[in-house]
Amino acid sequence: MRIFFIFFFLIIVFSCNNNNNFSENETQTFPKGNIFRYNQTGGLTSLDPAFARVRANIWACTQLYNGLVRFSGKDLSMKYELAEKYELSKDGKVYTFTLKKGVFFHDNPCFPNGKGREMKASDFVYSFNRILKDGTGAWVFRDKVLKAKPLENSEKESKSNETKSQELKNQENKNQELKNDPKSQEIKKPEIIISDTAFKAVDDYTLRIYLEKPFPAFLQMLATPYTAVIPYEAIEKYKKDFRKNPVGTGAFLMRNGLWDERNKLILHKNPNYWKKDAKNQKLPYLDAVEVSFIEDRTVEFNTFFDGKLDLIANLSEVSRDQILEKSTGKVKERFAGKFKVVKNPYMMTEFIGFYQDTTILKDLKNPLLHPKVRQALNYAINRKGLLQALRNNLGIVGDFGVLPKAFPNFDSTKVNGYAYNPPKAQELLKEAGFPNGENLPIITLNTYQSDREVAEYLQKDWEQIGVKVNIELNHPASHSEKVEQGKLQMFRFSWIADYPDAENFLGMFYSPNFTPIGSNKTHFKNEVFDKLFQETSQMPLGKGRNPNYQKLNQIIMENSPVAVLYYDEVLRLCQNRVLYLEADALNSLLLETVKVK
């Protein structure tokens, strides 16, 4: 027994020792060195850009990798990254990129002597072919770039294809030469480079991409994190464990083993980063980025409040209540000046979907197939009240169609959506043959656990016009599964833009995009819409598309296969010591130009 006590005493003494050390540091909560610290809830799953689907992965990959182009600034305009310039052929099908010279990969044991080699066009060919085969980003290229054709058929095809296959053979010969050339021993696997006809390295600094048909938004695809460049040596060495051994060209790099999964990820400054600021000073300014993985939102907020985190995003309701005034959504006075609160419109819309597919729905008398009932449900929602009651006014009232207000160069407010109007809702119900909700069966609203309060709010709103709604809460994974299979008649969902073009949102109502293959969850089908959508997607990008987008948006509103609830806003809390951290509508995090005091 006594031995136990001595042992325990030792533990206490030992931990007290630790405490003392800690108290000395306590006067300075901020770490020494230029370290930026943010917390990541929801879990980082991989540092491989081919898996950069969720926010956590995108944020980390943004620091580690570069692509050809990227979105920049508030208006999300395109900016060159590793590309120096690009040309588009007259038929709109061939993109030719000239790459920057002198860009090196991170130093890593996968290279001879551990020194990162220069990035070449063939690396992009390798990386692009890889995401077609591996990871979650194949949709970026699939059905857009030229499809691989079997070689024996190519002779029978048209002349233009013949020249293409001729080019291909030249490339093959060239690769053969390269193979024999001892200087270019680093290209060990030429067969990967020519395995697909879509991407071609014309020379070390020229990259060509062939499309199946013109797709004006293609450049935006190349700004998604999936399309970052990686060296094939890393994949050969680490295989599937590339996920925790990332090698790229980005502003930060990860040294071996510095991702203690679920605890902490440390990214260090890349001393050989190619980018410089306006004063010709080398980027990045930070020495390191520290990512923690605290799941509990209250603990996360308290840690931030303690000064031990520089940035947190997506607050829980409790923390929101603590910081923001309930009804106005303004920052409470006692926090004014203590830290920065950044509110920014987000390219995300929250919906209720009404399933429309009569080939799957057996009951054709289903009231939700009646457009007037759907419109009535739309009019009955007090969206402003919802945001005030449940979200501290965070978010923008969803009165203007499916496109969120955050879209650059697009006036979404010109679309007429559904403002709160209960008498009108009752009138419509009456016209549909259900005065005051009589004869209406109980409708089930399917949603996920975290959304319970919103569902209950809607339930009350609808009850006021006499529509009885039952709420069913699903596990998030099985919820989306049921939605995809068309098992739910009324369901909650949201949509985040993958790239900042309205096409990405409106595609949700294009009939060839039916789930489970595409994004059309409601199986909405309208010939006028489909035709106009098809036309618009072939138009050059820019303001010229806007009138069509407005028309498309209006068609959806009139047919109301969905009820728009609200457009999201990003809320970020940031310590005062952080400078030059920009927020944009894609909720991206770019740390290469950030400074800390």
Add this chain to the structure above:
Amino acid sequence: MNINFFLARILQGIGVLWGVASVIFLLFLVMPANPTSVLLGDNADKETRQKLITEWGLDKPIYVQYTQYLNDLLPIAFHEKNNLENNNYRYITLISLGENAFVLKYPHFRRSYLTGKLVNEILWEALWGTLILAVSAMFLATIFGIQIGIFASQNQDNFLDKAIMGISALGIATPSFVSAMILAVFLGFWWGNVTGLQMTGSLWELDTLSGEYHLKLKNLILPALTLSVRPLAIITQLTRSSMLEVMQQDYIRTARAKGLSERKILYTHALRNALNPVITAISGWLASLMAGAFFVEYIFAWKGLGRVTLEASRDFDLPVVMGATLLMAFIFVCINVLVDVLYGVFDPRMRT
């Protein structure tokens, strides 16, 4: 010691594990979610989905899936060399047959659907966190529980005894996530400057600038304390009642008559006998503590099996959930076999 008894218990244990593995396999077969959605989300195209289904072997007939699953779990099994290499599995070849081989290996729990990480790695990293946490909590609970229990039994029915019993009843009734939150906010946040404790943190912490791992024992204090609340309360009550019973035995009166000091009677004569039921309870609790650490690990962001399992089941990450469940089952079976065998050693009546 009867070797047959020992073998029979081990065989039984293997049978239980096989049963658990089969039940998990069946449960996940009937699960309502499409596993590819876990990784792909809404944007997936058909080809990518199909590719994943083939990669994970979900397109094969159920009996093939089941055999492959068991084959992966067996320590000696038949594998394609290519597959082993591509997945970076560790193994020793026993008999090589061209493309295939009989290999000696750890059970393969495959790779996580969500992260692509080897499940073996995930579990191995998490297991230590949980073991250390559970053992420390048990250690705290035993030391203090027995002392407080003895103290209470000495003060039977007076104010102190009643207060202790009241508090310990509260301790038994409080769910672990409530006590976790209370301790985290009080000791870690409000009084953090006084106690020097943080709300979150793991045993090994990465230092950002140097990139080295440092041992932080103080991060163990809060979660271990939280986890020990309930066993502490139970051990206190068990010790108290057991002590009261023992102290009325004849041999204690004899000891008193011999003129031994009260202290010696308590600690050498009474306690030894009074501890029997307590020790049985502790051995049972250790296993369930490992399982009960779920919420504590979640709140204190402590890297352990509980947190891994909780997050994996939230995300429908089947290989991880399967692996974690089987590992838990394995630990339970091991402890049970060990306890049975030890009983057999100490008590010949049990060996039938």
